[in-house]
Amino acid sequence: MKSDSPLFLVAQDLTLFCICVNVQSQPASLAAEDISTNSNGPKQDSLFDDDPEDLFAEATEEVSLDSPERDVLLSDGPSPAITPITPPTSVITPRIGHTHDDMFTHSSFDEIEEEEGGDSFDIHISVSDPEKVGDGMNAYMAYKVTTKTSISLFKRNEFAVKRRFSDFLGLHSKLASKYLHIGYIVPPAPEKSIVGMTKVKVGKEDQSSNEFVEKRRSALERYLMRTVKHPILLKDPDVLQFLESSELPRAVSTQALSSAGLLRMVNKAADAVNKMTIKMNESDAWFEEKQQHFENLDVQLRKLHTSVESLVCHRKELSVNTAQFAKSAAMLGNSEDHTALSRALSQLAEVEEKIDQLHQDQANADFYLFSELLGDYVRLLTAVKGVFDHRMKTWQKWQDSQMLLQKKREAEAKLQFTNKPDKLQQAKDEIKELEGKVQQGERDFEQISKTIRKEVSRFEKERVKDFKTIIIKYLESLVQTQQQLIKYWEAFLPEAKAIS
């Protein structure tokens, strides 16, 4: 009985894994739901789309050709020349004067979405071949970014470019400044790590710096894939330029200690203070509920992340200990005279060594699959929360202009009784302007609310899909490890039996 029980236990767990792998069969039903809700999305925007769609659809294109500062989205693939080098406005400030175009572009977004709603998403980006360029403190890692796609947006089906880490950061800051404040969840770029990079720059060729580079490479790949999965971001000219053009202007503003960096920090602090002072009258319960939901999710994911990290740590430890045991068993085998026993011990040592390797691989799987995924989502949630904050700011702006209008109206009323016709006219003009602003503010607020709703539902779907894929991969790797373990031990069993 004893000789069977351990293997039996492993076999039991294998069946459980198989049951769980069958979770895979679920996507069939989920996918159907995906498509249906997708097509529902754009149709929800019934509020004011009907008008702008008719009036401004053509105007969109006109406006974009005339004024290059507008970062307008066109499906014809504009030549990158139109997009100027973005000034270091990585600070997320709402652009008051440009809200017109944002509205137009939204309607054109919706159009495009409706057109291509049924298209299959076919693009695959891989980040590979990290190469150290340069020497000393000016050195950096260049990564090869390969894109394989059949989407017509791109000039070719397969192409590759070389990019460095600051290029990725630059891309993110451009996207963030364009989209975050109107409610799109822009995936955050991987974090800077001064310690990690310094080690690489200095030229330390050891395990930890290799791990660091691999971790970063993987993170960059995931970042790009997430970005292009977003239907709007995929078509952004900056993204296209990043993926396609061989030369990219250096993104200087991403350096931590630059003036732009300091500006960022200051604004972050200001934002935090503002957040505390804005008291929003939430008319829509959906938003409140969602915000609460994301708060909870954040807490849960962080907890999960900590658990997984400790698991990874222990597995690595197990691998180290197994290796040491293998060595000591080998020594014991060598000193034992009894030949069968000695051989058995040496074999045991070998098996343990192989197992140690297995444990190492399993630890890596745990880490890269799970831990990084959880980390990514914790960071993504920050972006999501940021989007909600922007909505609050938009509301605040609207309220502010409303209050200002109110004041101006009161002032105008007062002026009515005095005899100053030019001042009165001025007041009347100001009021007209303000009325326009108030209307715009209201429209902005409606728009951002609508966008957020869509984005949140897309985010949730992506989240489920992501987790499911990773979990399935992880389970498969677990099953493989167990099967391999069984093979090793079964090979060893005859040796053990032969001792006596």
Add this chain to the structure above:
Amino acid sequence: MMEEVKETASVLSVHDDSIKVTEVLKDGDTLTFIIVSQKLSGTGEYHVDRTYEDFEWLQQHLFSQGDVPGIQGVIFPPLPAKPQVNASPRSIKQLGFLALGECQPYCKALETFLQQVAAHSILSKNKAVEVFLTSSDPPGRQKVKKNIFNRLSQAVEEMRKEGHKDVDEFFQNERDHNLVLTGCTKTAAEKFLDVVATEQKIAVACGHFSTALHLCVEPGEDPDKQAFSRVCVKLSEVFESIKKNMTSVAENNVNTLGLGLDLESRYQEAEREMLFRRTCKLVELENAQRNVEKAKPVKKAAMEEVKKAAETEFEHTSGVAKQEVKSTINNCIPHFHVSFHSGLVC
């Protein structure tokens, strides 16, 4: 209750390999072990309950057989260290594998001790063994005064005599070999203990992860939420089973290879002690020989006597020792055989 233990040799009335430590009862701080053994006559069993002190009593009696010729050459089966209900970190370290698991490894170690004693041609003849295994009353608890193994003094002399060159090549080889083997086994046991400890840590971490996943389950009508919750629950179950697997693997490891390594390690220590005693006897003999040569004629006869006594003792000891060493090889194999054969999963 004090039992008068006669020094006459006796024959053990139970089958040595039938001795089992079946249970351990905890009563506050004291642990009582239930020992079952089959009668040789084949008509039943003996059930006795003993505490650790009783085991020590037995060991003391075995040690104090000063009049049995060559007793010093016997490799005394090692008794595991004293167990404690609320063990201090030091005693846990001392017990090693025996501190892990419930009481199973420890009981097995005690069982092996008794089996080895009962199977030993010289030791089993001691009346104390019979009393220990068959008497329904607990054996006497008072310490036997005459003890040839005064550990304290040995520690000091060990430094000097351990390296004393042997006259017999067989024994010299055996001593060297034993030294190496003891070191290796101890290291292997320690490393394996680390492995098992880490496995247990992983099991705990899996448990935490599983719980954390359960917390992610959200109620709601939303199909996305439901899908996510389903995934989390499934994964939580997986990790729960991983945890169980790891726990049982660690347990298995302890009960088999861990126990085997521990027994082996302690047995080799016992052998080392025996070889050391023999070496001491050798030194005594050589001293006696020197004294005889140096002695004045008046004392010569007396010295001669001493030398003869030392010689005889040494010969007896060596004789027994040689037998013991040769049978050692048969002793340790079964341990490993059992270990490897009955549970290998890592």
